[in-house]
Amino acid sequence: MPESIAPVFRAPQRARAGEDAPSVQIEDTPTARVHHPSDLVGLVLTVLSAAVVMLLAVYAHGTTAGVAADVQGFSSIVRRILVFPVAVLEASIALIAPIAVLTELAVRRLGRQMLEVVAAGVAALVLCAGVLAAVAAFGSDDLVRGLSVWRGGQWTLSIPASLAALAGLLTTAGPRGRRRSVDWSWNLVWVSLGVVLVTGQVSLPGAALALLIGRAGGLTVRYVSGVQSERAYGPALVAGIRRAGFTPARLVRVPEAGSDVDGVGGADGPDESSVAIAADTNNRVYELTTDDGEELSVVVLDGDRQVIGGLSRLWRSLRLRGIEGRSFVSLRQAAERAALLAYAARAAGVRTPALLAVAEAEDSMLLIQARPGHAVALRHLDPADLDDELLRAIWAQLRLAHDAGIAHRALTSDTVLVEPGPLEAGGPGAEPREPLVWLTDWDSGDIASSELARRMDLTQMLALLALRVGATRALESATAVLPDDDIAALGPMLQTIALPHRTREEIRAHREVLADVRSALVERLPEADVEPERLVRFGARTVITVILPVVAVVVVLATINVEQIASALSTSDWRWSVVAFALGLLTFFGAALAFVAFSPVRLAVWNATLVQTAGAFVALAAPAGIGPAALNLRMLTKRGVTTSLAVATVALVQVSQFVVTIALLLVLSIGSGTNEASRFTPSPVTLLIIGVLAGLAASSLLVPAVRQWLVRRTMPTISQTWPRLIEVVGQPRKLALALAGNVLMTMGYVLAFDASLAAFGQELSLVQVALVYLIGNAAGAAVPSPGGIGTIELALIGGLTAAGLNPGVATSVAILFRVLTYWLRIPIGWVAMRTLQRSGEL
Structure with a gap:
């Protein structure tokens, strides 16, 4: 018997009060402790909240100080009410609360949780002491002042460690609803906190930070150690x-996807239909045999697993277009939703377990x-068993759901089950019947559901069938059931992002399927359009293009001397x-000339110039170039230019710009007659590193896989641009126009940069500029940030500094140029x- 399924319960149950029920055979492995995902989520939110409190202490010090002053206005009244000192009250609560909690845990014989509670209190105490020392040593004056309280004629940094220890201890002790002492x-903690705030013993941000530090310590202990499982076993x-009205005789846990099912659940193991229900899900599934021999399935939804499902749904709703957002739901709401969908699907005529x-x-x-008879999951079937009739039956079931407005949204090879045909069901000589x-x-x-959700369903079904019977047969079976309009609408949806996780894994092993x-x-x-539709609101590239510019701007602002730059700008010519601005505008005309020269159709220079100018606006959201x-x-x-020819033309324009730029640099170096580039000559160590890297790159080409990857990356561009290049070379006028345009564009930027230097009275050779x-420009193209923001500025500042300019002046020149x-x-x-757009050109 596998380790995941072992008989651990065999105890008599009671059907009614006073009446013994027959013993129930249970084969299950209960989870004693659970690493609750909500604890991890709470820890992350707590840390973020602590960071927000510290920011408020710095930037909203006036507001927090005003609130504290208003609250402390009641201090004289509180002192009259309190018979004993505030310190005594605080110490009493700090002593009484832990004793009460530990006593209740001891009475309940929860020894391990007692140790966890003590560990959480100590961890919160140590963490608070560490934060207090770090703020005192490294914090800015504003932060220290925001977390301080006026006491004894001076400002005193106050983050009460006792409050943090109490918060950590009570967080680990459990929810308030299950522990009366907690x-x-x-309640006592909140009363004590109110008193110390009113009497001015601690600042408002300091108290909030202490509570958050303690809660972070408690949640860390809870998540690392785990909590006692409260699932039903x-x-x-x-x-x-x-209570649901069934009398169980045997209850067998169905292994989750990937578990070995051989030997589980008796001689024959669990039914494959139950295994399919358990696969690729966060729920537990059991095979139930009642005392009258009825075979059922029990799907168990656990409360601690709802957090992961909620986060997953939230992420997909944020990232995918057309998918409505879902708020976090309670366990009961999740069960009610599952029940509603099951009833609705069955009412629509879909064959689904009742x-x-x-x-x-x-x-x-x-x-x-x-239990769905003796149905077998699609992933367990041999592709030879999937005949055309069966494929059409699968599509027919999905269409029934869609006709009723129901979308599945998670169709995989585990959610589609097939009940065996006539030979398996009735033996030789049985009457033929279509498979269920x-x-x-x-x-x-x-x-x-929305139309997009139903299109995603159809795409998921088409992909998983194509993985098993091939693209042609899968599409033919769909066209036999669905109208052509529905089939044509699938083209833009054929993307891995539209597929469930399990199907995406299968697609990775057969990338050619889509x-x-x-x-x-x-x-x-x-006539069908197969151009991929944008389904995601953002991806990894979008995140990078947002984060990198922000980081770059922060680095620039944090490292430059703003006063020095302002002074330099005020004294610039x-x-x-x-002149620099005009030369920058001239680059639009140069780029337009090159574009017109390489275009396979006749273009007006004015319209082409407008397109290059519009690129300055698009650059606000797109990487440089x-x-x-x-x-x-x-x-x-x-x-009317075909997509392939248009792509080849644009690629040729970009390649020509690169070649002309390198050629111009060589011409300027030779024409200057001096070695002005010597200041940029790398050191011997740098040359050694470059040589080693070049050697490694060259040796990697000896590996066939690397050569094949390089060919795949470069050959498409070469194959696209080479025919257009041959055609343009045969037309000297176009070639000269393209050369002139590229020279004008490159030199326009170089001279504009030189004019920006002249505005500050600085002078470098044209080669250096x-x-x-x-x-x-290369740095801006290498890092995919919008318009090269941040990277270009940093690279220009570094280059000018290496050329001998003062860093402050170099920063001023770079900023003015940008x-x-x-x-x-x-x-x-x-x-x-x-x-x-108004003229219809774009």
Whole structure:
């Protein structure tokens, strides 16, 4: 018998008071302790709250001090009411509360929890002492002042450690509703806290920080050690089933997905339909055999597992478009929702296990339902057994649900069950009948669902069937049941983000499946659009493009001397600023010339210039260089250029800009007749590191997998740009126009940077200016931040400092250059974008 399933209960249960019930055979492994996810979530929120309190202590000191002063206005009244000193009251509560809690735990014989409570109090005490020492040693004057209280004629830093220890101890002791001593102790803590605040013994931010520190310590101990499981097991589980109106004779735990099921549940093991219900879910599932021989399934929803499900739903609703948000629901609400979906699906005619009863037991809800015959999960079937009739039956069941407005939202190979055909069901000579298809696990579904949710259902079903019978057969079975409009709408949805977790794992092992489905769809419906629809609101790239600029701006603001920069800007020559701004605008015209030269269709130079200008507005949200390229691609496709040819043209424009820039740098170096680049020459150690890295990169090419990856990454660009390059080379006028445009664009930026230097009375050789500019531009292209914000500024400052400029002046020059060539051009780009949209060019 596997370790995950072992008989641990075999005790008689009572059906009615005073009447012994026959013994119930239970095969289960109860969880003694649980690492509650809500404790981890609470810990994260507590730490964030502590950070907010510290920020308020710094930036809202006036408000917090005013509130504290108003509260302390009652101190004289409180002193008259209190017969004994405040210190005595505080010490009494700090002594009485722990004794009361530990006494109750001792009476309940909860020895381990007593140790945990003491450990939490000590941990909170140590943590508070550490925070107090860190604030005193490293905190700013504003932070120390915000956490201090006026006492004895001076400001005294006050984060009461006793309050933190009490909060940590009571947090670990358990919820107020289950421990009377914990309930009364929290009341005493709040009374004591009010008294010390009114009498001015502690500041308001200091008291709040102490409470949060103590709670963080208590939650840490709770999560690391785990809490006593309050799930329903054994007698409690049986009692819940009896309250639902069933008399159990045998109860067998079904292993979760990935567990070995051989030998579990007697000679034959658990029914595969029950195993399918347990797979890929957070719920426990049991096979129930009643005393009259009826075979049922019991799905157990545990309260401590609802947090993970709620966080998962919240994340998907935030990230995915068209998926409505769901607030966190209680255990009872989750069970009621699952029951509602099951009833609705069955009322719609969908073949799904009938829900027979719902019951509550301990911190669990029980859903008792019929077992779907001898159905087998789709993932356990041999692909040869999936004939066309069976595939159409699967689609028919899903269409029944959609016709009633119900979406499943989590269709996997474990939620689709198939009951065996005639030979298996009735033996040789049995009357033929179509196989029965079941759709299970509707608890993630929607009633009155959106069109997008139903399209996602169809996409999930198409993907999981294509994984088993191939893209062509899966699509043919869908077209036999669904209208062409529904089939055509699946093209933009064929993305891994639209698939459940289990199906995504299967897709990773067969990455060609989705591409095959798209090809089959286009072959079946040539007019169908298979361009992926944007389903996510944000991804990893979006997070990076938001975080990196913020970090870069914070670093710049934290490291530069603002007063020195302001002084430098006030003394700069505004005439050179005007020149730099004009040269920056000239780059739009240069980029337009190169774009017109490489375009496969005739373009007006004015319209092309407007498109490059609009790129300045798009750069506010797109990484450096990406915005103009996207607009160029859009302009070509609007004029009937095929997507592949438009992509090749845009790629050729970007490659030509890079080649011309490097060529210009060489020309300037040779033409200067001096070795002005010597200041940027790396040290011998740097050269050694570069040599080692180059050697490693070269040796990696000896690995076939690396060579294949490099070919896959580079060959598409080469294959796209090479034919266009050959065509342009054969037209000298276009080639000259492209060369002139790229030179004008690159030199426009270099000269604008040089003019920004001149505005501050600084002078560098043209080669040095070009080198610094190119380094900054390359940094902006390497890091995917909008418009290169942060990275370009830091790179320009570093380059100018290396060239010998004062860091403060270098920062002023870099900021002035970016203001003139990026920020001031954004409004002009917006006007150009609006003009192009009104004229239909974009």
